[in-house]
Amino acid sequence: MSAATLQPPDAALDIKFIRASGPGGQNVNKVASAVQLRCDLKEWPQLPYRVRVRLRTLAGRRLTDEDVIVISAQRFRTQENNRRDAMERLEELVAQASIEPKIRRATKPTRASKERRLQGKQQRGQVKQTRGRVGRDD
Numbered sequence: 001m002s003a004a005t006l007q008p009p010d011a012a013l014d015i016k017f018i019r020a021s022g023p024g025g026q027n028v029n030k031v032a033s034a035v036q037l038r039c040d041l042k043e044w045p046q047l048p049y050r051v052r053v054r055l056r057t058l059a060g061r062r063l064t065d066e067d068v069i070v071i072s073a074q075r076f077r078t079q080e081n082n083r084r085d086a087m088e089r090l091e092e093l094v095a096q097a098s099i100e101p102k103i104r105r106a107t108k109p110t111r112a113s114k115e116r117r118l119q120g121k122q123q124r125g126q127v128k129q130t131r132g133r134v135g136r137d138d
Contacts, residue, residue, distance in 0.1 A: 006051075006094050012043035015083060020074040034074035037086035041067045055097035069093070 020034035041052060059069045071093075073086035109117075 008039055008044050012040045014038040017079055033077055033079050035082040035086045037071045039069045051097050058093055058097050
């Protein structure tokens, strides 16, 4: 899988600048510095199917019913920094989805480990058996 495959095409991306919430003084009411990045997975045919499935799972509540991932970035006070932050977060999400999970193969305990376990249980039982009521000497 090449890096070009993992780069979303421009047709799949839609970037809107919106007003940020939170502190920022008068600036917050005037300037649309927050970024809403929308990545339409239907417009990204080069994305391999298995990566697409994992991406849908990883996106969680950021994925809409129309198969669009919505990422909002408002950490910074400038549009450019927030835009860069949103793109980095999308790339990170896609990079995580591109990692093929290891398949866990069930294994059985070895004979030696079974014997060690039983030996430990036996020793513990003996320790408990030696405990008991202390007899009174009259």
